[in-house]
Amino acid sequence: MSSSLALPNEAVAIAEKRSTKRWANIYAGRARVLFERSFRVVKTSSWPVVLSGFVEPVFYLVAFGSGVGPLIGDVSDGYGHMVSYSVYIAPALLATSAMNGAFYDSTWNVFFKMHYGKTYQAMMATSIGPLDVALGEIGWALLRGLVYAIGFMTIVASLGLVPSLWGILAIPAAVLIAFGFASVGMAITSYLKSFQQMDWVTFWLLPMFLFSGTFYPVSVYPDWITNIVRALPLWQAADLVRCLMLGNISTALLWHVLYFAVMIAVGLSVATRRLTRLFMR
Amino acid sequence: MPDDQIVPRLTLVPNPENQTQMIVAQNLTKVYGDFTAVAGIDFTVAKGESFGLLGPNGAGKSTTMRMITATLQRSGGDLTILDKDPDKFGPQIRAHLGVVPQADNLDTELKVHENLYIYGRYFGLSRKYLTKKIDELLAFAQLEDKRNSKVDQLSGGMKRRLTIARALVNEPEVLLLDEPTTGLDPQARHVLWDRLFRLKEQGVTLVITTHYMDEAEQLCDRLIVMDQGKIMAQGSPASLIAEHSSPEVVEVRFGSDRNAAVAERISHIGDRMDVLPDRILIYAQDGEAALAEIISLGQHPVTSLVRRSSLEDVFLRLTGRTLVD
Known part of the structure; x- marks a missing residue:
């Protein structure tokens, strides 16, 4: 091995360059390296998982849209327009896939790397910082959400299921939704210690998927249940995407955006604080 | 006698102050x-x-x-x-x-x-x-x-x-x-x-x-x-052994019910003795001589071992416990 030991090594020079910057002890400006790792992991091991995340909403669309849809006929979109059943459920399926992908990445994946693979422990022995790790992992969940959203939108648009041009904004909306779920998911995961607790957290995704206005309007519920459902993040997500894809544009949509902005802000600040403590304790 | 022969072979190596x-x-x-x-x-x-x-x-x-x-x-x-x-x-x-x-x-x-x-x-x-x-x-x-x-x-x-x-x-x-x-x-x-x-x-x-x-x-x-x-x-390692232990150790086993009784009779042999549940350790300058002395007292161990003193012995001496339980 070449012995450049007398001289400071390249890694030292790189680390010293940042030493005077703000947050130098928790952030090395290398969150992108986490992306690089994730790319390789997908290539080497986890491509079936990634692929399944992509085809899942398409399967639902085929089964319910083409299978159940004709039995139902047109339905009201909740804003006074009658649309085909496929058009009604497609936006909610996009919102759900954004939620599932981001939440899975930031809960199970993060939990495994934290407690079993000790992947973060290995990272923390290098000159990378905990903030790099948090940003890199959440960023990856978002990138995955973006790719899924583009794929799904390409399919539904080519099937003629997106009546409004505003629908293009469903793609950034899906990323916003993914960001909200990834941040909160990571914050929750940082508190959990066992697989049983993890099961409880992810258990709630299924009923939320089934009952949040995904397959039928929430107006079928008694008022008090409707109000509870409207407070859930998936209804907020589904309604946002549906309004964009169907062209029901109003300033009311900003409330949905605000909802996710709060999820992101709270989730991120809790996650970064907790992760720094977990890594450095 | 030349000076270098008086200097003990096992010297403590201090951390040199002039080094980084x-x-x-x-x-x-x-x-x-x-x-x-x-x-x-x-x-x-x-x-x-x-x-x-x-x-x-x-x-x-x-x-x-x-x-x-x-x-x-x-x-x-x-x-x-x-x-x-x-x-x-x-x-x-x-x-x-x-x-x-x-x-x-x-x-x-x-x-x-x-x-x-x-x-x-x-x-x-x-x-x-x-x-x-x-x-x-x-x-x-x-x-x-x-x-x-x-x-x-x-x-x-x-x-x-x-x-x-x-x-x-x-x-x-x-x-x-x-x-x-x-x-x-x-x-x-x-x-x-x-x-x-x-x-x-x-x-x-x-x-x-x-x-x-x-x-x-x-x-x-x-x-x-x-x-x-x-x-x-x-x-x-060498200086720790020299400081806290004798050069050699005799390990003898008389069976767990007899160890304690035998230990009393042979306690004068060697520099020091440790009685563990399963064996007796005798620290000595010359292990073979110590073992011969034990046998000459009519005490015949089931098994015996003469070995160089190790860091394990240093640890036992310092804490009264073994390193690997």
Whole structure:
């Protein structure tokens, strides 16, 4: 091995360059390296998982849209327009896939790397910082959400299921939704210690998927249940995407955006604080 | 008589003051709630030195190690690594270090060569640098033909070597190894020791925790013996043995029900005696002579062994307990 030991090594020079910057002890400006790792992991091991995340909403669309849809006929979109059943459920399926992908990445994946693979422990022995790790992992969940959203939108648009041009904004909306779920998911995961607790957290995704206005309007519920459902993040997500894809544009949509902005802000600040403590304790 | 013959062969090797100090710990303390894991220890590690932390499980070795690697904040005292405070300059310090943790934490989702590549990227090293470095490291770890294997397909010894190779990716000046050979078979241990010797020859400073006294004797120039968060003794392996034990040890077994009774009758033999549940240890200048004396008293042990004194004996002497329970 070449012995450049007398001289400071390249890694030292790189680390010293940042030493005077703000947050130098928790952030090395290398969150992108986490992306690089994730790319390789997908290539080497986890491509079936990634692929399944992509085809899942398409399967639902085929089964319910083409299978159940004709039995139902047109339905009201909740804003006074009658649309085909496929058009009604497609936006909610996009919102759900954004939620599932981001939440899975930031809960199970993060939990495994934290407690079993000790992947973060290995990272923390290098000159990378905990903030790099948090940003890199959440960023990856978002990138995955973006790719899924583009794929799904390409399919539904080519099937003629997106009546409004505003629908293009469903793609950034899906990323916003993914960001909200990834941040909160990571914050929750940082508190959990066992697989049983993890099961409880992810258990709630299924009923939320089934009952949040995904397959039928929430107006079928008694008022008090409707109000509870409207407070859930998936209804907020589904309604946002549906309004964009169907062209029901109003300033009311900003409330949905605000909802996710709060999820992101709270989730991120809790996650970064907790992760720094977990890594450095 | 010429002077050099009076000088004892086993001299304490002090940490030379004029050398560069890589690590300086003063009254270093770590407290978890009302449990004190590290209770105010002082030590220094000089450049190029091979420094050991010896002690049983729970002695505070790994906690000390994690504070040195700037991944655990200390509760009190002073600690500088390459003249920097780890609380303020974690990433800058870690850029100088190579860390081999107690449990392998290789990235099982990546292949062998990718483990080295991505780890290098965490340090911000360039792709060009790493391409060359990975070949070098795989050769060093004797893993060239495992380059494209998944980590799970490697044996325990191979994983350990890969972990060490990974720790060398940034050409560290200090390599920290926490229990490097725990769980490995004897052959794999010797391969690993050989690799560590090579690094030492190249001038890498080694810091090693272990609860194996043979490992400490093989690898360390100087060590501290820790128990319950405190330093019990420090010095070179040879000087510790010279200071705290006799040159030779006789181990005799009379059967667990007779050991105590026999011990009373032979207690005058040798320099000192320890009665353990399963055996009696007699520390002596001449082991064979001591054993002959025991037999001449009419006491015939079931088994007997005369051996050189070891760090295990030093630890037993200092704490009244054995290293590996």
